[in-house]
Amino acid sequence: MSSSPPRFFRDSSPAGAPGRKRSQFTYRHLSQMASYSNTCPLRVVAHLDLDAFYAQCEMVRLGTPPDKPLAVQQWQGLIAINYPARSFGIGRHCTVTEAKKLCPDLISQHVATWREGDDKWAYRPDAAEHVVTDKVSLDPYRLESRRIMAVIKAHLPPSLQKVEKASIDEVFMDLSAQCHSILLERYPELANPPPYDDPTEQLPMPSSVSALDWQADTLVDLDDEHASELTDPDWDDVAILIGSEIVRDVRAAVKNELRYTCSAGIARNKLLSKLGSAYKKPNQQTVVRGRAIGKFLSGFKFTKIRNLGGKLGEEVTRAFNTEEVGDLLSVPVEQLKLKLGDDTGRWVFNTIRGIDNSEVNSRTQIKSMLSAKSFRPSINTLEQATKWLRIFAADIFSRLVEEGGVLENKRRPRTMNLHFRHGTQTRSRQGPIPSGRPLDEEALFDLAKAIFGQIVSLESQVWPCSNISLSVGGFEDGITGNMGIDAFLLRGDEAHAMRAGRPQATVGDATVGDEERPAEKRRRIDGGIQRFFARKETSHGVSHGVSNGLGSDHAAAPGKEGDMLGSSVVSESRGEAYRHHAHHEAPITADVCSRCNVSLESPEALQNHQDWHFAKDLQDAEERVNSTLASRETAAAAAAAAAPSSRTSAAAPRKRPGRPKKTERGQSKLNFG
Ligand code: TTP
Ligand code: CA
Ligand code: CA
Numbered sequence: 001m002s003s004s005p006p007r008f009f010r011d012s013s014p015a016g017a018p019g020r021k022r023s024q025f026t027y028r029h030l031s032q033m034a035s036y037s038n039t040c041p042l043r044v045v046a047h048l049d050l051d052a053f054y055a056q057c058e059m060v061r062l063g064t065p066p067d068k069p070l071a072v073q074q075w076q077g078l079i080a081i082n083y084p085a086r087s088f089g090i091g092r093h094c095t096v097t098e099a100k101k102l103c104p105d106l107i108s109q110h111v112a113t114w115r116e117g118d119d120k121w122a123y124r125p126d127a128a129e130h131v132v133t134d135k136v137s138l139d140p141y142r143l144e145s146r147r148i149m150a151v152i153k154a155h156l157p158p159s160l161q162k163v164e165k166a167s168i169d170e171v172f173m174d175l176s177a178q179c180h181s182i183l184l185e186r187y188p189e190l191a192n193p194p195p196y197d198d199p200t201e202q203l204p205m206p207s208s209v210s211a212l213d214w215q216a217d218t219l220v221d222l223d224d225e226h227a228s229e230l231t232d233p234d235w236d237d238v239a240i241l242i243g244s245e246i247v248r249d250v251r252a253a254v255k256n257e258l259r260y261t262c263s264a265g266i267a268r269n270k271l272l273s274k275l276g277s278a279y280k281k282p283n284q285q286t287v288v289r290g291r292a293i294g295k296f297l298s299g300f301k302f303t304k305i306r307n308l309g310g311k312l313g314e315e316v317t318r319a320f321n322t323e324e325v326g327d328l329l330s331v332p333v334e335q336l337k338l339k340l341g342d343d344t345g346r347w348v349f350n351t352i353r354g355i356d357n358s359e360v361n362s363r364t365q366i367k368s369m370l371s372a373k374s375f376r377p378s379i380n381t382l383e384q385a386t387k388w389l390r391i392f393a394a395d396i397f398s399r400l401v402e403e404g405g406v407l408e409n410k411r412r413p414r415t416m417n418l419h420f421r422h423g424t425q426t427r428s429r430q431g432p433i434p435s436g437r438p439l440d441e442e443a444l445f446d447l448a449k450a451i452f453g454q455i456v457s458l459e460s461q462v463w464p465c466s467n468i469s470l471s472v473g474g475f476e477d478g479i480t481g482n483m484g485i486d487a488f489l490l491r492g493d494e495a496h497a498m499r500a501g502r503p504q505a506t507v508g509d510a511t512v513g514d515e516e517r518p519a520e521k522r523r524r525i526d527g528g529i530q531r532f533f534a535r536k537e538t539s540h541g542v543s544h545g546v547s548n549g550l551g552s553d554h555a556a557a558p559g560k561e562g563d564m565l566g567s568s569v570v571s572e573s574r575g576e577a578y579r580h581h582a583h584h585e586a587p588i589t590a591d592v593c594s595r596c597n598v599s600l601e602s603p604e605a606l607q608n609h610q611d612w613h614f615a616k617d618l619q620d621a622e623e624r625v626n627s628t629l630a631s632r633e634t635a636a637a638a639a640a641a642a643a644p645s646s647r648t649s650a651a652a653p654r655k656r657p658g659r660p661k662k663t664e665r666g667q668s669k670l671n672f673g
Helices: 027-034 053-062 096-102 139-154 176-186 235-258 270-279 290-298 310-320 333-340 342-351 382-404 441-458 485-489 492-499 510-516 519-527 530-539 573-584 603-635
Strands: 022-026 045-050 070-074 077-081 107-110 113-115 134-136 163-167 170-174 202-204 262-267 285-287 368-379 415-422 425-432 465-473
Touching: 022 027, 022 235, 027 176, 027 202, 027 235, 045 235, 045 270, 053 070, 053 077, 053 107, 053 139, 070 096, 077 096, 096 107, 139 163, 139 170, 139 235, 139 382, 170 270, 176 235, 235 262, 235 285, 235 290, 262 270, 270 285, 270 290, 310 333, 310 342, 333 342, 368 382, 382 441, 382 465, 415 441, 425 441, 441 465
Parallel strands: 070 107, 262 285
Antiparallel strands: 022 202, 045 170, 045 262, 070 077, 113 134, 163 170, 368 465, 415 425, 415 465
16 A cells, blocks of 8 residues: 555555454554645644634623624624624625614624724724724734634644644644644554554554544534445544544633634545534534545535635636536546646646645745725825825734734735726736835835826826725745745746846736746746636736735625725635525625625625625635645655745734833724824
8 A cells, every 4th residue: 555645535445464454544644644744644634713703802802791693893884793693694795774673682893993193993983984084903803813823822732733824713723743642642552663664554443442432523424335334433533533622622722711612624634624614603613534525525516615616616617517516526637637727627626526735834824914995985186095005004014013023024025016996997016025125114105105106107097096905915034035935926027026136116017927927937827726817807807916925814805895804714605605695685786796696785895895706816816826836746746845934923913112001902003194
């Protein structure tokens, strides 16, 4: 038996010496657990997602009893709804007025806002009426997110933890090494050397476990061909059970220490654990065993699988005339490659089989930061725009300081990206952030102005403008010349400019960039994932920049207002939830999203919802690029050499120098100058 990844459906015939049933797994597989090999078939990965996250933050802050319906309001819309409120049929599609009709006792808490003239965010009773002058602050939720992260980490052994913060309310944990160590403790026979010292020898079957105690976990049913057999549990079952115990303890700690509930999925990789955590909510955990993968996935439309929604999902649906995982399973990989390109075809082939070798990456937390505002009414002057650019620059800078270690010169963003919307068109320009000067608020503001100035001078029509968003990305460590994955994600012209050390904002659009892009890079990007982007952008009839890593921490949210802020990753079930609600509750209007069919109650809400798709697409594409890179590396047996990045995790939250004493916990300040 080789150490190659397991096949999708596990071979159920007993292996090993006749008469003595041996495990499916080898000594090598077992030792791979300890080194977090991402092709190890005994790998254990968990995904944790906070239930109704912003709503829980407000409940904890306000001391709201757990059974009271509460929603988080942003202007007239709702962006998070706790489960008691959901039982009244309240969802993100509701306005506050509609929600109050459904549940008169609903506590509707407006998000904190920045307000011009005041230098800190605050919870303001009159925020909802200040959509023109206020800007949403998500700092309180970021702070809670960090506290939760700290508790999770504190409950995992320091030397055996690998935790990735995937968004404001989600983490992945690779529990393999910890499970390995517990396995050896509980089953000392596993510590014996393999027969003949041959690591490809199969392990003995687990001796003392004929029935595993899954406690209250939701256990996904076994695939049909396994369900009919009385198969004894094998080591993958035991390992995942141990993982499930660990997750139960971590969830209990988060609940006991901070009063937050979350849901979790435990499986052999990120793809499946993420689907698992959304499977049963709230406050539950779902285990997807190796032998249950087929059945589990066949219950999903592939468009519900992470990264397979959106444009790529549409493309696959069109190409193969189906949305069903089951139908797509019969399509040979060559055909997928032919229709979708090599990388994407292979990626889709693996994904629908539950194969995902992407790493749980504890190195980086933040890939980009975005600050944005939708204008109602639209703005019409450079002066107005400049005022907002100052606020965005201050907002981003304060987050860079808090989260990014920028003051210690640990990490700094390399690119700035500015999107603006005029009518139905969104345009973007970006430029490198000059490395020659200290990065401060003023520097960000100056560059934002320069980029915006270019837009104004180059475009014939800018006003009225209904949305501006400013983001920084392409984070690098104090070390220069580090061309990691981020560099891969840079558009050709940016990367070019960066490598050439071009000092100032050579802002260009995607068309120019494409032409400048070196042939090799163009092939890699166009042939793969990124083209789905490009297509999306051009479908707006617009020249857009492509992601420089936008969205990982701050993708847009389809709130009713368009502060394109918010946590990033959105569970795959989201589209479903929307459709569901849209079906029986949303008012009938012409404002239907062509992507997911949800109806929204106004053109503004639709626009905001599309903002969210846009940012999520950026994020998804980045994740796909990472996954593709991971599989490519694995395939080339280069995993060991796979770029151990010199990046460090974002710095722990630290106090800003000179901050006045009287601020709320987690309070940061803007200098509106
Ligand atoms: P989600 O994890 O998608 O949703 P949730 O935590 O509110 O609910 P669930 O129990 O289903 O996981 O998003 C996390 C937070 O991100 C959410 O509390 C608010 C914010 N968000 C928005 O602001 N707008 C959105 O459209 C979505 C999906 C999320
Ligand atoms: Ca959540
Ligand atoms: Ca989430």
